Amino acid sequence: MVRGKTQMRRIENATSRQVTFSKRRSGLLKKAFELSILCDAEVALIIFSPRGKLYEFASSSMQTTIERYEKHTKDNQANNKSVASEQNVQQLKHEATSMMKQIEHLEVSKRKLLGESLGLCSIDELQEIEQQLERSVNSIRARKAQVYKEQIEQLREKERVLTAENQRLNEKCETMQPRQPVSEQRENLACPESSPSSDVETELFIGLPERRSKH
Missing domain, CATH: 1.20.5 (Single alpha-helices involved in coiled-coils or other helix-helix interfaces)
Structure with a gap:
């Protein structure tokens, strides 16, 4: 019969939670001590209780172990950055090579479209x-x-x-030109102005000028 895994969750009862913390803390400190002795490992363990109380164990020196851990973390980050940088450089080189090939292909196509290099x-x-x-x-x-x-x-x-x-x-x-009153227009039609040609004598006389004046 296969037993299902029990889901781990927070203990709601404060007293039970404190008792469990004390037991598990003691067991964890004991396991850390045994690991350092049996395997000659450098072990550092830090525990804070729910109320903020510190419990710790170090096989040698806590400060030395912490400094060693920080140095190891920085070295890993630097190595990861170096690997990432090298990968980026290789990617850029690959893209540059691909672009150069495309440019060369376009140049060849351009010359052919211009009627060159058709042999x-x-x-x-x-x-x-x-x-x-x-x-x-x-x-x-x-x-x-x-x-x-x-x-x-x-x-x-x-x-x-x-x-x-x-x-x-x-x-x-058209709206700006002044209009002549209707009365003046009627007078002009009834009495047209005499033109210079109306004073000219049109009667024809035959003879000497003296006889013309007597008539």
């Missing part, structure tokens, strides 16, 4: 380059047509704005 190209490669150039030309033409269309629309919009502005200015000029 070693096969028929399939030449056909692929030709198709790529045709796609590029089609894209350029489509973009060119779009730009023309946008410019035409802009010019038409500018024309509409100028036409509206011209109409507005014409209406403004």
Whole structure:
């Protein structure tokens, strides 16, 4: 019959908790002492009770063991950083090599698109380059047509704005011109002003000037 694992949790009763602490603390200190003797190990044990009381055991010197632990921790951190730094350098080198290969490939493709270095190209490669150039030309033409269309629309919009502005200015000029009263307009129609041509004598006389004056 397999027994299930008992879930460990905090003892709620304060008295039972204190008794258990005392027993486990004594057993832990005893095990640390036995480990240092039997295995010739450097052991340091620090325990704080729930009320903050300190219990400790050291096989040699607590301060020496703590300093040794701190030094070992720093050395491990430095080694980890060194390993990480070396890994980063290797990764950067790999990325740089990959980028150089990509740049070289792009340079070769660029020369081929310009019609250079085609001597070693096969028929399939030449056909692929030709198709790529045709796609590029089609894209350029489509973009060119779009730009023309946008410019035409802009010019038409500018024309509409100028036409509206011209109409507005014409209406403004008409409102600013003084209008002649209706009574004056009627007088001008009834009695038109004499023009210089009305005083000119139009009767035709034949003969000497003296006879013309007598008539």
